[in-house]
Amino acid sequence: MADRGPVLVVGGTGMLGSQVVSGLLTGGKHVRALVRPGSDASLLEELGATIARGDMMDPESLVSAMDGVDAVITSAAGYTHHREGDSPVIDTVGNTNLVDAASRVGVRRFVLTSILTCDQTPEVPHFWHKKLTEDRLEELGVPFVALRPGAFLEQIARFGDPFSEGRLTWFGSPSVPLTYVLASDLAGYLAAAVDASGVEGQRIDIGWDRPVTMQDIADISGQILGRKIELVLTPMNPLNPMAKDLGAMIDWFGTGRYVADTSRQREVFGPPPTAEDAVARLLTSLGHKLD
Template sequence: MTGEQPVLVVGATGYLGGQVVDELLSRGKRVRALVRPASDAGKLEAKGVEVARGDMLDVSSLVAAMTGVDAVISTAAGYTRNDRNAEAIDTFGNANLAVAANLAGVPRFVLISILTCDQTPQVPHFWHKKLAEDKLEELGVPFVALRPGAFFDQIARMGGDPFEKGRIIWLGSKNIPLTFVLSSDLAGYLADAVEADIAAGERIDIGWNRPLSMLDAAGLASGHTDKNVRVMATPTGVLRAIGKITAKFAPLMVDMASMAAWFDTGRYVADTRRQAELFGPVPTPEDAISRLAERLGH
């Protein structure tokens, strides 16, 4: 990689992708963003980002966007959109990215995957990431996959500012430890992975230095406010019952119930040794939650 050509970010208009763009720019990288034809790219263009119009369901547009880049970072996730194209993005779309990267001769493809995705065929959006990894490998694309735990900053704010509201909304058991990350940390790791000394095909767990139950996380959060932060958890059995009722018109609920059941096994835990080797000291839960509180003004 020469470092002179742009890095293409797929999913640049999303929550994580936008942070990846900023991290790349802060490192002096040229950035190109894949943006769907109907999406507003004004904020990206104002930052000096080159916009390539295209769609994950259109291979030719992906090849055009990937031609002449130093690397591709994909943060795209159809399941978070929960629209009629969600499953197509996570299946055909990810396969198309691999095909296009192969055709364009991309030197490095950095994929945002999911922790333990290779163990969870029962959780659709986890398994789709595993299949995306496999497709890149099958086609011989030089890729690395970062497999983060659950995004604590997104989860903690599902019911509003948790420090202000005094509550965190959760799915499944609040007593089972699991791995969390902050999306801001992950964005930095994704940007670093463009040039890091990583072998093609590596899958790297990303998380905090120890798993944490949501109840314990709420306890740490309580230290940054005058409120006792409570956990309002919906049991996995209830989620499954809702999923059965809503399966035809809201399939995401079935997926979420399956994910919560996996969390409840206690096996959603990262091995962060390789993370530490590549990206430096692994954040502690105390540090991460403190930084989130500061970011939210507490």
């Protein structure tokens, strides 16, 4: 397919966004990454992306960053506070600014990283904000596709390798099945969604071959490693600035309704990974040698 122009990636300095940039470049796309003034963009430049300095809170900088682009992919999320300057306002005002800029410029496709079941959860702010962004895209007539992934499995290793310690820590129910994803898989789907046919205006659930419990994750990883992995339940820290939002999310998880319908994912992107394959790849990424 002829190159129509660069793809603007918003959130490219994050765990997911950097993998989206890499996947697009590997696929032969030209990539422009939106990076806040003062943020380090050296890794993205080393990958081969060009850098557009701008901020989701500055509408004109977004219009400038989108000048001449073919498509936009955003994985930006303010509520996580993973990077300096992140704020929940990114998920509201920032996303509105981004969609409005895409409408003004007339991008061919806008690929949104949404959240599974976001349209069912007004009580979970960071879920609901994704639903509102989907609605804004539809309202303004921006050609879009929204991928709705489950929970990132990598989060269990955010503060270290729990498998080396033999203990998985979890603050939800050990027995309610949920949908999980690997960021590396989602990054590939996001990159592929730029040119996927027949997806405009669709919300596509993203997950594995089946929902699993965190006890299942412990058991699967233990079987792969050949030793027991203990599941330890821990209460959420009430001093966490995201405690209210995360608490509402955990309550939603407990309903058993955080489960993907992966039929459309299968049609567009191919068979979903199995839980066993995904866990094995996470273990490999953490440096574990598998038999």
